[in-house]
Amino acid sequence: MDNLIWVELFVGFIIWWTAVTILNKAGVLKRYNITAYGPLIMWRTYRGQKFLDMLASPAKFWKALITICMPLVIISMVLMLLMVLLTSVIMIFSTPVPSQVNAPQNILAIPGVNEFIPFIWGWLALIVGMVVHEFGHAIMAKAEKIKVKSLGLLLIPVPLGAFAEIDEEEMFGTKSESGTAEILGPMDTKAEGTGNRKASSMALIRILSAGVISNILIAIIAFALLFGPVLGAIAATNTEMVVLNVAPGSAADVAGIHKNTIIKSVDGTEVTTPDQLNSYLKSKQGSTVTVEGMSGDKLISYTMNVGDTRGIYILGVIPGLPAEKAGISSNDRLLSINGTAINSYADYNEYMKNTVPGQVLTLGMIDGQGNPVERTITLSSGVEPKGYMGFTGTDLSDNPLGIMVGTFNAQNHIEMLRGLPAPTGDSLGQKAMSMITGFFIIWIMPVWEVTGGMTGFNVFQSDLASLYYPVGWAEPLGGGILYIALALFWIGWLNINLAIFNCLPMIPLDGGHLFREMARKGLSYIIRDTARVDQISKTVVNIFSVVLISSLVFVMVAPYIVHGL
Template identity: 40%
Template sequence: MIVIVLKRKGILEKYNITTYGPVLMIRTTKGLKLLDKLARPGKAWKVYANIGIVLMFIGMVAMFLIVILSDIALLSSIGDNTLPEPGRFNEARNIFLIPGVNEFIPLTWGVIALIVTLVVHEFSHAILCRVEDIRVKSMGILLALVPIGGFAEPDEEELFGKKEEDEEDKPDPYGDRRLGIVIEEEEEEEEEEEKQETQEPKTEEVPEKKATRNQRARILAAGVMANFVVTLIAFSLLFGPVLGAMAPLGNTMVVDVGEDSPAYAAGIREDMVITQLDDTSIANVQEMLDYLDSVEMGSTVQVHAATDRVVSVYDVEVTEENPEITGIMIQDTVEGSPADEAGFEQGTYILSIDGQTIRTVSDFTDFMGTTSPGQEVSVEVAGSDDVSSEYTIELAQHPDEDKGYLGVYTQGNGFVETSLGFSVGEFPAREYLQLLQQLPSMLTGAAGWIIILGLPIIGFAGEGFPGFSGTLAQFYEPVGWAEPLGVGLFWIANSLLWIGWLNFYVGLFNCLPAVPLDGGHVFRDYLYSAIYRLTNNELKAERLSATVSGTFALLILMSFLLMIFGPYFVHGF
């Protein structure tokens, strides 16, 4: 309503703002002189853009294959009745990379990343326009409460050869009221033109400039190239010196403490990270439980716990023996595995293996790391009725490592009771940090690129990685060169993560061969050139390239709609 009122009063037009519904297209001519200065190393910019063309075609093939494979997988799952129910991943709002709309993108870091993405993408288009001597009429942003896009507005006649609508061709806003005047003026103009034709020789009009195919391709690829360069810089900093300046405080966190407990009275609170008990360092829940097993009831333990990376010491009395441990839950078994053949059921608990108590997932993974294929082990399993059974099982060969394989998907209870009167949970902080640091080395294969593309949404195991904020940041502290920065290191890490990821995603998306995306225009141009060389027929090349590129655009649009609405058609809205 505000936009409509401002438009009717002429206020938006006064400030050179165009509206598309509630979306504002805000133009400015400021900075155009700066473009001419930045465009002076013309040869360097052309090399830069030529590399961008190559990367655009690589991205074009990769993204189109992803779309086609996603369609095949989706249609296969529909045929097999295995399509998952609608969830967060296919909600329409999560398709758009708009902070505050997309639930996976945090507002603060998302806005910062989006602004950087738009500026470098559109500014690169504008610079290459000036390098190729194409006029830039204005630059600006698309605004719908928050920025949703940016643009550099080149002269379309010079870039694409499309002539803008002349003022005399536009509909007369005054209609029939001025019809008589207009006709009289046109008759007078025609008479004047006839006189001039008889007196002066006719001169040929100079044709308007039109960019060549290669010039257009460089201009359009420059935005994608800028996004990829920013991605490279941001991720190089993040996965290099920034992550290298982080160290895990510990893996053990307080997840529950009663307000009437001695631990609460001593100052222990939820989300504290346990780093030490007395003089013993605590790296995980198992080490904490082992230490408390050696402490007598009634003794006082000095608990070293960190809040916001500041470690404090709390004196807590051991009020009871370590509670009974229920083990780790079997979520599922692998078909044909030793566990499956033994008859292990979902929802039951592994209590011990070869007499060793299994209290945490770490206990289980550590023990299995010491086994070998063909080894017989005794596994104690209990159901919800607390009735336990013992199985003798011969372990199989692990599919990925040289160790024994039981074939179960496991999960801890989420927390473990301690004799200090509070519950703790475990997060593999050190291992998680190592996985992040190893990501660059994984980019030699397709798996690494897939992880990078889905990192904030899917993460390593479907949990997503929104950055170092909230509870996750509690497990780490800055060290080395970043120690004076304190919490600032995590701000830098989050900014780099989202700047890098959003630029990578936007760059790849713009590679898609679908007009009006940059990749769509480049695809159509080069397709036209290839068809023209084969047929030597300009009209046929134009029609065929338009048809093929239009078909691709429609296919891609239908694919996105299928991803969004497919699960709803199967399972209901």
Template identity: 30%
Template sequence: MNTLLWVLVGLLAYSFAAFFLRRRGLLPSSVRVQGPFTTIHTKRGRDLIDWIATPKRFWRAWSNIGVGAALVIMFGMFFFLLAQGILILRNPPAPSAVNQPQNFLVIPGVNDFLPLSVAPEIIFGLLVGLVVHEGGHGILCRVEDIDIESMGVFLFTVLPLGAFVEPDEESQRNADRGGRTRMFAAGVTNNFAVTIVAFALLFGPVIASIGVAPGMAVAGAYDGSPAAAGGISQGDRITAVAGTPVSNESSLDSALLNSDARSIQVELNGGESAADRETRTVTVERSLVVAGTVAGNPANLSLGGEPIRVQAVNGTPVYTQRGFSEAVGQDRFAELTTSRGTVTIPVGAYVTSVAANGPVADAGVPDAPFVVTAVNGTRVTSSTELGNVLDDIQPGQTVSVEVYKGGSFETYDVTLGENPRDGGGFLGVNLFGTSGLLLTDFGVQSYPAGTYVSLLGGDGGPDAASLSGGIADSPLGAVYVSLILPLASLVLGIPNFPGFTQNVYNFYAVSGPFGFLGTGVFLLANVCFWTAWINLQLGMFNCIPGYPLDGGRILRTSAEAVVARLPVEEPYPLVRTITTSVGVTMLLSLLVLIFGPTVLGG
């Protein structure tokens, strides 16, 4: 039996046992069970809430600010969800990881972007969000003289999911509209306040305590690559190659290109834990392997089975990328001898897509895919070489670009744009290796440790800062970046950021205001990150103007206030029509947003 089946059996057993105990009258009246969900009600704690609610003037002013923010966000959420729903119905997107239904759930391990490795921090942030949300409702109940029927905790079997406050219905109905509106808005107000505090800590003293350790952080080694065979793995930092210091991926590439030795010494820092982390030197026997492919590449190669090794080019044995380029020379075609056979292909930087209205598109270059073989007469055999050539050309200059497509070569005059990452020349294309093959004589994948620190407002080094540009230079920009970091692979083109998990501790150095915490600063950073992230999500979601969310309740009191000023004999039916229409629209929009891509785009 697999794990999921055991979980289902356990839930059924729990539900049956709870139903049996309830029917027998063996459960106390304070415990209510609905399937696997349990609520425990209590009247205790009301004195504490009464005491917290004592400065009524402060809490009313606080909630008035929240009401204004909630109304603005309500209107924004209404138009956003409606527009997204219409867009999906008109032009259904293809199903992808980001629009899968399970990825709308804030459940680590179920949501593909919320890993189990940070489940404790995510659950903590969720509990904080639920407690402050319901606590806000409870405090404003007492401020507005609304009685509290009960309070308690909400459980999934025996696992706490949150807290709740249950107002007395008659007392709530007797309260004035302004008081009820403030009470409904108090929860999201507190969620936004927690978000601000958590982000302020993260962007301030916490991230200032996290620096980037020297060397290139290794996210992993390709299967069958020379690096994997040499014992280099995830968590290592490469600090030197063939005696040349390495500080980042660019310096590693330069060190490898500057050496034509087949056997090289690599200095590493790594280990399973901080206790056994040490500097060591390994020997890597370089060989040219195919680490990735694009469908339909000219060599018609695809990964699977044994690693693909490039053994010779035009009859010359090759072991390195430098040797590959030298063997190709100025030839536009090359005969590759591989472990899968021999094939003749055009050699150059492979373009997989062209940006609309970009420099290449404006020059009339045909649609991708195609191969770029030369720029201003300079031969290029890979996307790396093309990038190096463009880095030396100023934006705005017009260059000749030689392209191979459909069996012939054509040359186009292209006026370069500015590369947003490093300020060099920019073609406006997406590239993939050499002729659709990702060739490597080493085979490691870098981890963007400095980029993450830079995007969160810290000092990640000049190379890392170039990716963020001006995005995170303002508080709102920093918040936006933090919200998309768990989806970074889709938005920023870097791996998704789960937080500072234990397997990346070696990539960072601790100092600054919280340096005394040691590795505990990483836990603090994760707690701040996920608490802010989840509280902002909770606040935004609850502002959707649909019942039973807070936004739907605020919509009702707002509609009552407006309709009461209209010359209408029976205002209640009109209020009900408004709230029901908006609520149904929001429900349908949410359903389309969650399930539309899967159902309509499949």
């Protein structure tokens, strides 16, 4: 599937490049203020100057705001630098196997390509982030009396970014002389007071910082609204029985039951716990049962036959681990281990407690076609110091229909979300640490949700959304309050990630230009020779750029170099 996605992307890219080339040669793009650089196009608009002037009119306010927020940029730059370098070092000594988490497409924050970022909410948030970022640069440039030539977008074919075309000679003292420099900005700049540079050192630093700070401020506003009035206006029902996993091709799967289906009753009898449901179904071997519940906001009823109820049902296996290597697959049933009967997941767990990595076991099983088989498996090591077969927490079930059922407490979930960034504890240190932990969880939440580690905001667009309802001021909005919550989460999340990524001290990012100017300013107090200061600052930022770009590429390709595709 991953290979197919890359083939589709490659074909789409070739079609795009061909179309751009044809339209550019025909002069069509030029008529619409579009410039092409290979497959990349730059669309400009010269409108909106009066609007920018109006926004920038309280110049003293903008200068003071950006100056006050400058430490956020410096802290973000240092943290991102350390994180990238530390990740590279970890990759060298402990390279992870290729996985969903470190797949190249999931390192790029492109909605629809990145599996962790939803298409609609991701693009909404990304567009907001790009517009806010570039308007931050443009407004600050106007406030510093630096000319803004145009605003525009970079596309290839998805938007790579928005841009404010600030007069480079007034800002940096140099002018782009090539297509690459026009896109990335000047690789070399003049010192304050030299060439045609009009911007003072502090003015340039504020202009470069304005985009990042704008993203941070929008993220703070989005999260303040989300974790305040919005989540405060969402209530939830009590605990419900929810399908956590379904074996492909199982009786439940064929009938139409899927993940997040809510189960209310079986054969007209209410069921409230997984044990109650599983016990009832095991007593119905060979019989037909009807399962009732909800899928989203719709009532559902599925009738199916209960097959063999012996042992435990295998819903899936982790590729490449011992269970798959031993020939075990979905819809198999595990009856015994080394002659010891396994009648429930509790029996399996108890037996595995006394195993060790490398131990060879003989498994008595029934395969998906109902045939009795034996499998020999050599255990690997897992998180715990016992043997590991290669199943996730939802791959083994006592349910004979081929599903894993658990309880989902929507009330606890909404309370958990509300409390994520809230300070808890007695001392100031404890409160600060709880807030840092909360925001770290928010930061990794998209990855954690997709990989099954937690339930976050995506539940609001799943079949479990029917468990939530608006209260108070949000009642007239109905289910729309959930969409507002999703929009605010992704706007906040993507803006903060755009901000900290742009802080990396490497050209052509804002952090690279900012680091170069700060290095130049700092060195000027020590070295009086302007030319030497320029050369040293240029060399330092170039070294940082090469190291960081190499580190980012290494992080993406290392798992595949070490472990293969």
